[in-house]
Structures are given as structure tokens and as C-alpha cells.
Amino acid sequence: MMKNIRNFCIIAHIDHGKSTLADRLMEKTGSVALRDMQSQLLDSMELEREKGITIKLTPTRMNYTFNGEQYVLNLIDTPGHVDFTYEVSRSLAACEGAILIVDASQGVEAQTLANAYLALDAGLEILPVINKIDLPSARPDEVKKEIEDVVGLPADDAPCISAKDGTNIDLVLQKIVTDFPPPKGDGNAPLKCLVFDSFYDNFKGAVCLVRVFDGQIKTGDSILFMQTGREYDVTEVGIFNPKMQPTQNLSAGEVGYVCASIKSVSDVHVGDTITLKNRQTDKPLAGYKKVQPVVYCGVFCVDGSKYNELKEALLKLKLNDASLQFAPEVSQALGFGFRCGFLGLLHLEIITERLEREFNLDIITTAPSVSYKVLKTNGEELEISNPASLPSPVEIDKIFEPIVKASIFTPPSYVGAVMQLCQDKRGEYKDMVYLDANRVRLQYNLPLGEIIYDFFDKLKSLTKGYASFDYELGDFVPSKLVKLDILLNGEKCDALSLIVHEDSAYMRGRAITEKLKKIIPRQLFEVPIQAAIGNKIIARETISALRKDVLAKCYGGDITRKRKLLEKQKEGKKRMRQIGSVEIPSEAFLSILKLDDEK
Amino acid sequence: MIGIYVHIPFCESKCIYCAFASFVRNANCQAKYFEFLNKEIKNCDFFDRQVSSIYFGGGTPSYVKPEKLAEILKTIKTHFNVLENAEITIECNPCSVSTQKLSSYFDAGFNRISFGVQSLDESMLKFLGRRHTKAQALDAIGYAKNTGFENISADLLLGLPAGDIISDAQTLIAAGVKHISAYMLQIEGGTPLKNMVESGKVKLPSDDETVDNYQKLADFLQKNRFLQYEISNFALKGFKSKHNFAYWTGQAYLGFGLGAHSFDGKYKRFANADNFEDYFAGKQNVEKLSPSQRDEEMIMLGLRCESGFDTKKLHFDISQNANFQKYINGEVLQKIGSTIKLNPKFYNISNSVIIDLLP
Incomplete structure (x- = not known):
């Protein structure tokens, strides 16, 4: 039986056509009725479809007949974004093979390489596939050579396909059967089952997506999660067809789901090993990591009275997203809210958008921050993810910041600009390789704090979108960081504090005060805006007092129009936050990040 | 006691900043309009019939034939109890009045004239699309005085790209104006001015400059014994506009004509439709406060x-x-x-x- 199973995933750089190929494979194998076909079936969340990215992993089972034999192909989808590298690695661990899609006109990109390496590390057989050969700009032969030179994989036999119009999809299916090895495992050994994802179902509770390595699992089994030590009784097992379909059991080599009345996905740790309580495997599967947030920011409601709604919304999102973390936070400026931790900026963006879209909340987020390690002069060690809670300079001995190892792929003509950008972001040059005439790989160590907001946008605009970027988290290194405070009318505004490098503090201070001067409307009285490090003021701007608002004619007795105008203005004021005697618009809190936009 | 407003939605041409209900229309339409206006007044059954002020605004009331206005005023006087000392105002465009016209207004019972002067700077008058010159404006004020009008008001615009509003005010006071309204030029949607400003063809003074001018004007008028009785209105003793004051103090008023507004003095506001078709169909917008x-x-x-x-x-x-x-x-x-x-x-x-x- 096992010899007729193939577990595989599709990996690719963003937009190289992963979801389209998945759709096409399902369509060819008849796994989904044509009338149910909706483009990019696997990306089920609305937001995912819009952003063209896959956040949530949804495996699916396909039946395929080749040379008269029935095969079960389990496609395990993977998120394509660097924020979710750990999830990707766990999905890969559930597979024996990976299809590496490369765009026939764009060639190898940063994520192509990053994902290929992840798959090689996981010991997977890799099948390169050249996609989008229908494009006039397709150059399949060159791209094949690139795959061989850059990635180091033989690509001579790589299928050249168009997932869009269906060209050569059969060839891909055949190669899945012939090139990928069947799973190995012992159906009679004690249960060893990998959790590679989970999601929340209103009726079933947390549903674990699993790959069985040894033994088998069935309804009624008492199971143990080896990392968390939690025990449950299995209420249902099954496969994805692509909808959930209960089965008798799941045995070695198979991919499916396990339900066990688990209350929340937070109770299920991705990478954990499930075994039987009464017949345990001797050793859990390797590679388990507890997922830690990388980026933090404060999330508040524009309307402070909606705190409880925000809390409910976050709890609901957390049901389905174990990596989202949050804790209550009180800001003098923004009132009650939450300090949230995310896997990365994309994750942050997705969560805040979902809060606004699905829960109808008007929210303010503060500047994203990374987590710093602080060694105090009294020997105490702290981890700080909120600039406002950084101790005063005299109490700090050393601050450590996280570093990432970044790879940037760019056409040679932009190398200068990219190097300048990395330099501006305090990057440490590591390596530069000319991969071919059109492509250079630059490697830099960059502080995570410098890349979490506008690095990617800048890289894209500097290189007209040609550069690609990927990184892995590195160590914490000591750095000369200071807290930059912003004072409005002499009062510190905690939500505007930032941790910045000493060398750029003056420049940032000046830029922020200038920017705030533009954003904060004039008030009835003069408002000084100051930037300070500790007690030292390093920049100052002044918003002069408001001089004019409209002296309009109440014409012909049309009082209503005037009243409505004022009501509208009053409504607009609700979006303002009162900091002491100063009113500031909610946009101000994020705007301080985008300082160079207007220059 | 109530005020009555009559809207005359006709102009010889439209000014570049105007977003009011006014139309450059032919005589046929006017005839129908006045007929309907008369009917509207006759049919009005508002309980309070004591009228302390009447105001003919526009549009340009002085653009239509004086007999038409006289007829409307007569209708009002017949159907309401217009007090002996009632203030009866007509808005006039300085270029569309003559001694003859002014005499007919006076004879019909009007006792206050409000001239839409806006500016005495020739380049600004041209820019705004006004049809009069500085000389015409001053002449018109002179004619009005000679005809017997004592209560003369002039509108001025603040926030124009050029001109000197203080010297304009001085000239107007010297000419015998007893009341000055100073409004800020507004950029209304759909006006030619808005396009001109947005496309950069016209550069308006900054808010600060406009406010400076506003405050200078207020000081200047104060010194000349004009009392600032409302944010944009200044008058010599005894020349406050009773009619406008009614709007601001919550007195009841009735508005007749296209797009005219009414208030029952308590909790109800009415507005006639601001297009002819709906207005002739008697459509009204009622708002309960x-x-x-x-x-x-x-x-x-x-x-x-x-x-x-x-x-x-x-x-x-x-x-x-x-x-x-x-x-x-x-x-x-x-x-x-x-x-x-x-x-x-x-x-x-x-x-x-x-x-x-x-x-």
C-alpha cells in the first residue's frame, strides 16, 4: 500500500505559480468537480487570495492512475513567505518530494533558493518545473541552466509547463510518481505522527494536520503529544478530499487530520509528535521548535470603548493562529490595548487587516518593534519588545539586537543601489556572487529592527521590482541603541517612542518632528514637538496656533447644512487622540515610520 | 413674529465661486416661476402672520423686472401682517440697478438694499466674474441714497488673491454704507474656481494671511463705529440686519422659492427642492430636529x-x-x-x- 503513496509539496518564489499548479493538478486528477473549481482553491482565505500568498496550509489528497496502478498523491501546500519559515520546514518534513517551480521568464529568485535549500535540508527529492512557458518572455533553456548553476540541481529533464493553460500537467503527475520515493515506515511499530499544522473548526475544535510515520491512529485511541505532554482521546481521523472526509484510520505513510476535542490551536504545537499513550514510540520526531514572535506592536482601537471587542477578536483569531501572541498593554496616549507578537511583518499586516475587515474594528497600531535583550548595570537581564519599557540610559549596561542573514538577488545594474541601502540599514557585507550575466547574489548581515518596516519596499522601488529578498534569523549582537522619545507640548507620548541606533538618532529625531508637524493639525494654542534621548532634547519643531476656520455665510437660512458640516468635523475629531492638551490623528502613530517618503 | 425670505434664482451670468441655486434663464421660465411663487405665498398657512422682516435674495433679484418683485411683495403684504417698521431688504447687483429701478423698489416698500460689491479692485471683480466695476458700485450706492434708501449694506469677500479690503471698506463707508458683511471666499465643489485652484491657475492667499486681513478689517470697522454683531457682519448703531439676526437667534422664518429654507421656531426645518422640476411639484424636505x-x-x-x-x-x-x-x-x-x-x-x-x- 505504502508504495503507492506520494507525499509532496510545491515550493516557489512568490508569484511563480504555485497555487495555479496545485489547482491544475487537482483538476486533472478529478479531485474536485469542475463546477467547484474556483481559481486557486487551496488559498482559502479571502485575504490570501487577494495578496496572492498562502498563509494557511491545506493539504489535499488526489487519486491518480499510472501504468494501470492506483496512486494516492498527497499535496501539502506550504506558505511561501519568510515569516513562516518554521511552518514551511514542518510541512516539508511531512513530505518525501518537492516540486520546485521556477518562472520561465523571471528565473531563480531569492525564495526559490531559500525554499530549495529548506527542502534539501529536509532530505526531499526535488523536481524542478519550469512554469509560464506560455509567456512571450519565457526562456526555459536559460532558466534550466540557472537552476543547475545557482541551485545546483539537475534540470535537463525538468517539465516545461504552463499551469495557466494546462500544458504538460500530465508530465508533472507522472514525474511525481516516478521521481518521488514512496514513504517509508513501519505500520506495526508504535505510532509516530507529525503535526505539521492545525486549524480551528467550530464543531470539532482544533483539527491537527498530520503525517503518520510509523504505526496507525484511529478513532478512540488515547494519544499523547510528546512535546506538550497533553493527552487526548481521538474523536475522528480522516483525509482531505479536499474537504474533510472521515476514514477508519490513518496508517504509516498517510497524510490526514486528527480531531480530539482540543479546545484551541494554541494547545497544538506545530512540529509536535503524536504517539499512543499506552504504546509510546521511543523518540519524538526531530526538528521541533517553539514558535516565537519576531515583530511586536501595540494594537489599539480608535474608539477606546471598544477594548472588549478587540479582545474578543484577538481571541477568535488566536483560535486559528497559534503563532499570534498578545498581552494587555496600557498606553497613556492610546489607552487600553494589546501588545501583539507576530512572526513577521506580513503576519502583522494580515492580522491587523483581518481585525479591520472581519471584525469591523477601527484600529491604531504603533510602530513595529523587534525584541531586544538588555543587560542592566545591576546585572539584571531583560527582554524588551516595547520601546516604552526600555529602562533609562543610566540603568543600561548593554543592549543586544537581533540580526538576520539576508540574501538579495538583483540584476547587476542595481548592485550599487542595493549596497547603499544595506549600508544605510547598518548592514554588514558578507558576500557577493555573480550568478550569471543577469543576476548577482548579495549577502549581508542586517539588524532585524532595520528591515522590519520599509526595507522590502525600498528594495523593490530601488530595483524597479527586480530584486528579491530572503533572510534567516541570526544571533543577538551588542549594539549602540537608544530610546528616542517624542514630547508633545512637553509631555512624553509613550506610543511614539522608538528604539534607534545612536548614530541615526539625531536624523530620525529631526525627521519625526518634521513629519509630525505636518500631520498634527494646528491647535488652538501653540504646540512644541520635541525629540529627546533621556533628558536631552535633540530636535524641536513648533506647530503654530490655529488661525482660521471657515467663516461661511449661513445663506438664506440654511442652518442644517452648517450644522451637518460641524457634526462631520466633530466625527472626524473622534479619530484624534488626546495626548495631554494636544489632539493627534491616529495616522500619526504609524506615519513616523515612513519618514523618507515625501523627500 | 417671523421673517420671510424670497429666493430669486436668476442671474445674468454665473460667478466663478457660486454654488447657490441660481440660473441664467429666459423670460418664459421666469414667468412660470413668479406665478408659482405667488401661489406658494398665498397658500402658506403658517400660524404666525406677524412679519418683522422680509428679504429678497438670490440669485440676483435686481436682474428681474421690478414689477415682478413688487407684485410678490404685495402678495406677502396681503396675506401676512407686515409690521409698520418691518425691515424689507433687496439684494442688488451694482451693475443691474438704475435710478429708475431703485425708485420702483422704494415705492414698492423696500427699505434696505444689500449690494453684492465683493471687492473694489477691478482685477478682482473681473476674476470673480462680477459684471460691475468699482465706479458702478459706488454709483449704485449713490443712486440708492438719492432715491431715499438710508439702510445700505455691502458684501465684501475676504481671501481674494489681490486687492485691499481695508481701503475698499473705507471707500464704501465714505460712500454711505451703513452695514458691511465680510465672508471668506469658499472653494465649493463643482465651481470653476475650484478647478482653477486645483490646477494651480490661481493662487489664493494662505489661511494666515486671510485671517490677518479679517482681523485688520474687524479692527478698522470697530474704529469706524461699526459693531461686529456677528462673526461676519458689522453695522453702525441701528443698522443691524433684523432679518439675518432672526436666523441666528432661533426666530421662526418662512422661505419661499427655489431651495428656500424655513424654520418653525421650534423643532422643524423645511427646505424647498433646489431644482425647478421638483420645486414646481411642491417637493419639500422636512427635518425634525x-x-x-x-x-x-x-x-x-x-x-x-x-x-x-x-x-x-x-x-x-x-x-x-x-x-x-x-x-x-x-x-x-x-x-x-x-x-x-x-x-x-x-x-x-x-x-x-x-x-x-x-x-
Whole structure:
């Protein structure tokens, strides 16, 4: 039986056509009725479809007949974004093979390489596939050579396909059967089952997506999660067809789901090993990591009275997203809210958008921050993810910041600009390789704090979108960081504090005060805006007092129009936050990040 | 006691900043309009018939034949009890009046004239699309005085790209104007001016410059014994506009004609449709004000006037408003008994203060 199973995933750089190929494979194998076909079936969340990215992993089972034999192909989808590298690695661990899609006109990109390496590390057989050969700009032969030179994989036999119009999809299916090895495992050994994802179902509770390595699992089994030590009784097992379909059991080599009345996905740790309580495997599967947030920011409601709604919304999102973390936070400026931790900026963006879209909340987020390690002069060690809670300079001995190892792929003509950008972001040059005439790989160590907001946008605009970027988290290194405070009318505004490098503090201070001067409307009285490090003021701007608002004619007795105008203005004021005697618009809190936009 | 407003929606040409209900129309349409207007007045059954002020506005009332206006005024006098000392105003465009016209107005019973002067700078008059010159404006005022009009008002615009509003005011006072209204030029949607500003063809002065001019004008008029009885209105003793004051103090008023507004003095506001078709069909927009909307109006209108508003008339306790105390302490508001007034020094930012005080 096992010899007729193939577990595989599709990996690719963003937009190289992963979801389209998945759709096409399902369509060819008849796994989904044509009338149910909706483009990019696997990306089920609305937001995912819009952003063209896959956040949530949804495996699916396909039946395929080749040379008269029935095969079960389990496609395990993977998120394509660097924020979710750990999830990707766990999905890969559930597979024996990976299809590496490369765009026939764009060639190898940063994520192509990053994902290929992840798959090689996981010991997977890799099948390169050249996609989008229908494009006039397709150059399949060159791209094949690139795959061989850059990635180091033989690509001579790589299928050249168009997932869009269906060209050569059969060839891909055949190669899945012939090139990928069947799973190995012992159906009679004690249960060893990998959790590679989970999601929340209103009726079933947390549903674990699993790959069985040894033994088998069935309804009624008492199971143990080896990392968390939690025990449950299995209420249902099954496969994805692509909808959930209960089965008798799941045995070695198979991919499916396990339900066990688990209350929340937070109770299920991705990478954990499930075994039987009464017949345990001797050793859990390797590679388990507890997922830690990388980026933090404060999330508040524009309307402070909606705190409880925000809390409910976050709890609901957390049901389905174990990596989202949050804790209550009180800001003098923004009132009650939450300090949230995310896997990365994309994750942050997705969560805040979902809060606004699905829960109808008007929210303010503060500047994203990374987590710093602080060694105090009294020997105490702290981890700080909120600039406002950084101790005063005299109490700090050393601050450590996280570093990432970044790879940037760019056409040679932009190398200068990219190097300048990395330099501006305090990057440490590591390596530069000319991969071919059109492509250079630059490697830099960059502080995570410098890349979490506008690095990617800048890289894209500097290189007209040609550069690609990927990184892995590195160590914490000591750095000369200071807290930059912003004072409005002499009062510190905690939500505007930032941790910045000493060398750029003056420049940032000046830029922020200038920017705030533009954003904060004039008030009835003069408002000084100051930037300070500790007690030292390093920049100052002044918003002069408001001089004019409209002296309009109440014409012909049309009082209503005037009243409505004022009501509208009053409504607009609700979006303002009162900091002491100063009113500031909610946009101000994020705007301080985008300082160079207007220059 | 009530005020009556009559709207004359016809102009010889449209000014570049105008977003009011006014049309450059032919005589046929006028005939139908006046017929309907007469009917509207005759059919009005508002309980209060005591009329203390009448105001013919536009559009350009002076653009239509004086007999038409006289006829309407006569209808009003027949169907209502117009008080002996009622103020009866007609808005005039300085270029469309003649001694003859002015005499007919006077004979018909009009006793106050409001000239849309806007500016005495020739280049600005041209820019705005006004059809008169400085000389015509001053001549018109002279004719009016000679005809017997004592109560003459002039409108001026603040915030124009050029011109000197102080010297304009001085010239107008010397010519015998007893009342000056000064409004800021507004960029209304759909006007040629808006396009000109957006495309950069016209550069308007900054808000600060406009406010400076506004305050200079207020000072200048004060020195010339013109009392600032409302944020944009200045008058010599005895020449405040009774009609406008009615709007601001919550008195009932009836509006007749296209797009005209009415108020029952309590909680109901009416507005006639502002297009001919709906107006002729008798369509009206009725708005019933909630107590808190009435409060908003009283605060909004009161703070624009020297008379302020009476806290006892409000339906809520304004002293509980944190901003209210802040403004009293900062002398932005003045409290005299139960009356609250805006310190004239802060007239330029009245909206911001009003918004902070709304219930």
C-alpha cells in the first residue's frame, strides 16, 4: 500500500505559480468537480487570495492512475513567505518530494533558493518545473541552466509547463510518481505522527494536520503529544478530499487530520509528535521548535470603548493562529490595548487587516518593534519588545539586537543601489556572487529592527521590482541603541517612542518632528514637538496656533447644512487622540515610520 | 413674529465661486416661476402672520423686472401682517440697478438694499466674474441714497488673491454704507474656481494671511463705529440686519422659492427642492430636529453672534463638558450670568470651539 503513496509539496518564489499548479493538478486528477473549481482553491482565505500568498496550509489528497496502478498523491501546500519559515520546514518534513517551480521568464529568485535549500535540508527529492512557458518572455533553456548553476540541481529533464493553460500537467503527475520515493515506515511499530499544522473548526475544535510515520491512529485511541505532554482521546481521523472526509484510520505513510476535542490551536504545537499513550514510540520526531514572535506592536482601537471587542477578536483569531501572541498593554496616549507578537511583518499586516475587515474594528497600531535583550548595570537581564519599557540610559549596561542573514538577488545594474541601502540599514557585507550575466547574489548581515518596516519596499522601488529578498534569523549582537522619545507640548507620548541606533538618532529625531508637524493639525494654542534621548532634547519643531476656520455665510437660512458640516468635523475629531492638551490623528502613530517618503 | 425670505434664482451670468441655486434663464421660465411663487405665498398657512422682516435674495433679484418683485411683495403684504417698521431688504447687483429701478423698489416698500460689491479692485471683480466695476458700485450706492434708501449694506469677500479690503471698506463707508458683511471666499465643489485652484491657475492667499486681513478689517470697522454683531457682519448703531439676526437667534422664518429654507421656531426645518422640476411639484424636505440637534444649533449660532447663547435654554448641562471649563478658564468663552459668548479675539477659530462644545 505504502508504495503507492506520494507525499509532496510545491515550493516557489512568490508569484511563480504555485497555487495555479496545485489547482491544475487537482483538476486533472478529478479531485474536485469542475463546477467547484474556483481559481486557486487551496488559498482559502479571502485575504490570501487577494495578496496572492498562502498563509494557511491545506493539504489535499488526489487519486491518480499510472501504468494501470492506483496512486494516492498527497499535496501539502506550504506558505511561501519568510515569516513562516518554521511552518514551511514542518510541512516539508511531512513530505518525501518537492516540486520546485521556477518562472520561465523571471528565473531563480531569492525564495526559490531559500525554499530549495529548506527542502534539501529536509532530505526531499526535488523536481524542478519550469512554469509560464506560455509567456512571450519565457526562456526555459536559460532558466534550466540557472537552476543547475545557482541551485545546483539537475534540470535537463525538468517539465516545461504552463499551469495557466494546462500544458504538460500530465508530465508533472507522472514525474511525481516516478521521481518521488514512496514513504517509508513501519505500520506495526508504535505510532509516530507529525503535526505539521492545525486549524480551528467550530464543531470539532482544533483539527491537527498530520503525517503518520510509523504505526496507525484511529478513532478512540488515547494519544499523547510528546512535546506538550497533553493527552487526548481521538474523536475522528480522516483525509482531505479536499474537504474533510472521515476514514477508519490513518496508517504509516498517510497524510490526514486528527480531531480530539482540543479546545484551541494554541494547545497544538506545530512540529509536535503524536504517539499512543499506552504504546509510546521511543523518540519524538526531530526538528521541533517553539514558535516565537519576531515583530511586536501595540494594537489599539480608535474608539477606546471598544477594548472588549478587540479582545474578543484577538481571541477568535488566536483560535486559528497559534503563532499570534498578545498581552494587555496600557498606553497613556492610546489607552487600553494589546501588545501583539507576530512572526513577521506580513503576519502583522494580515492580522491587523483581518481585525479591520472581519471584525469591523477601527484600529491604531504603533510602530513595529523587534525584541531586544538588555543587560542592566545591576546585572539584571531583560527582554524588551516595547520601546516604552526600555529602562533609562543610566540603568543600561548593554543592549543586544537581533540580526538576520539576508540574501538579495538583483540584476547587476542595481548592485550599487542595493549596497547603499544595506549600508544605510547598518548592514554588514558578507558576500557577493555573480550568478550569471543577469543576476548577482548579495549577502549581508542586517539588524532585524532595520528591515522590519520599509526595507522590502525600498528594495523593490530601488530595483524597479527586480530584486528579491530572503533572510534567516541570526544571533543577538551588542549594539549602540537608544530610546528616542517624542514630547508633545512637553509631555512624553509613550506610543511614539522608538528604539534607534545612536548614530541615526539625531536624523530620525529631526525627521519625526518634521513629519509630525505636518500631520498634527494646528491647535488652538501653540504646540512644541520635541525629540529627546533621556533628558536631552535633540530636535524641536513648533506647530503654530490655529488661525482660521471657515467663516461661511449661513445663506438664506440654511442652518442644517452648517450644522451637518460641524457634526462631520466633530466625527472626524473622534479619530484624534488626546495626548495631554494636544489632539493627534491616529495616522500619526504609524506615519513616523515612513519618514523618507515625501523627500 | 417671523421673517420671510424670497429666493430669486436668476442671474445674468454665473460667478466663478457660486454654488447657490441660481440660473441664467429666459423670460418664459421666469414667468412660470413668479406665478408659482405667488401661489406658494398665498397658500402658506403658517400660524404666525406677524412679519418683522422680509428679504429678497438670490440669485440676483435686481436682474428681474421690478414689477415682478413688487407684485410678490404685495402678495406677502396681503396675506401676512407686515409690521409698520418691518425691515424689507433687496439684494442688488451694482451693475443691474438704475435710478429708475431703485425708485420702483422704494415705492414698492423696500427699505434696505444689500449690494453684492465683493471687492473694489477691478482685477478682482473681473476674476470673480462680477459684471460691475468699482465706479458702478459706488454709483449704485449713490443712486440708492438719492432715491431715499438710508439702510445700505455691502458684501465684501475676504481671501481674494489681490486687492485691499481695508481701503475698499473705507471707500464704501465714505460712500454711505451703513452695514458691511465680510465672508471668506469658499472653494465649493463643482465651481470653476475650484478647478482653477486645483490646477494651480490661481493662487489664493494662505489661511494666515486671510485671517490677518479679517482681523485688520474687524479692527478698522470697530474704529469706524461699526459693531461686529456677528462673526461676519458689522453695522453702525441701528443698522443691524433684523432679518439675518432672526436666523441666528432661533426666530421662526418662512422661505419661499427655489431651495428656500424655513424654520418653525421650534423643532422643524423645511427646505424647498433646489431644482425647478421638483420645486414646481411642491417637493419639500422636512427635518425634525432632536433636542440635542436644537442644542447644537443654539450653540453654533449663538457663538457666532455678540449675543451668545443662553445655557438655560439647552437640554443638557454644558458645564459638564470638559472643554467648556477649559475654554472658560482660557478666556476663549465669556460667561455673563447664564449667557455664554465667544471672545471676539477667537472668532477666527469659532468652528473648533463650537465642535468641542457640541453635545
